[in-house]
Amino acid sequence: MDLTPQQLLQFNGSDPSKPIYVAINGRIFDVTAGNSFYGPGGSYAIFAGKDASRALAKMSKNEEDVCANLDGLSEKEMGVLNDWVKKFEAKYPIVGRVVS
Numbered sequence: 001m002d003l004t005p006q007q008l009l010q011f012n013g014s015d016p017s018k019p020i021y022v023a024i025n026g027r028i029f030d031v032t033a034g035n036s037f038y039g040p041g042g043s044y045a046i047f048a049g050k051d052a053s054r055a056l057a058k059m060s061k062n063e064e065d066v067c068a069n070l071d072g073l074s075e076k077e078m079g080v081l082n083d084w085v086k087k088f089e090a091k092y093p094i095v096g097r098v099v100s
Contacts, residue, residue, distance in 0.1 A: 001097075002096060003096055004099060008021060008023060009050070013045060013069060018033040020038045021033075021048070022048060022050070024053050024084060024085055025051075025053055026097050028095050029095070030093050033091075033092065034091070051067060052064075053070060053081060056084040058073070
């Protein structure tokens with residue numbers, strides 16, 4: 001399944017009849033099983049329905065960091081992002097990709 005960033009926003013947990021998706025490096029993960037984290041009021045709800053690559057790399061929950069842009073990240077931050085990718089791959093199914 002291919003989704004634009006705008007379409008991905010529909011899967012932010014606000015509609016309980018839809019799954020919750022988080023994208024990393026353009027790959028969309030179904031994180032519905034982690035509803036307590038990614039659903040409304042969850043500690044990582046800010047990532048739901050978005051590509052959270054930059055924020056995960058920077059270990060940030062700042063709105064401006066919740067994006068796919070990896071420009072200017074350090075080698076260490078890229079390593080942190082790769083660790084997150086491995087965690088997500090082990091825990092959540094990949095259901096698609098983000099397209100422009």
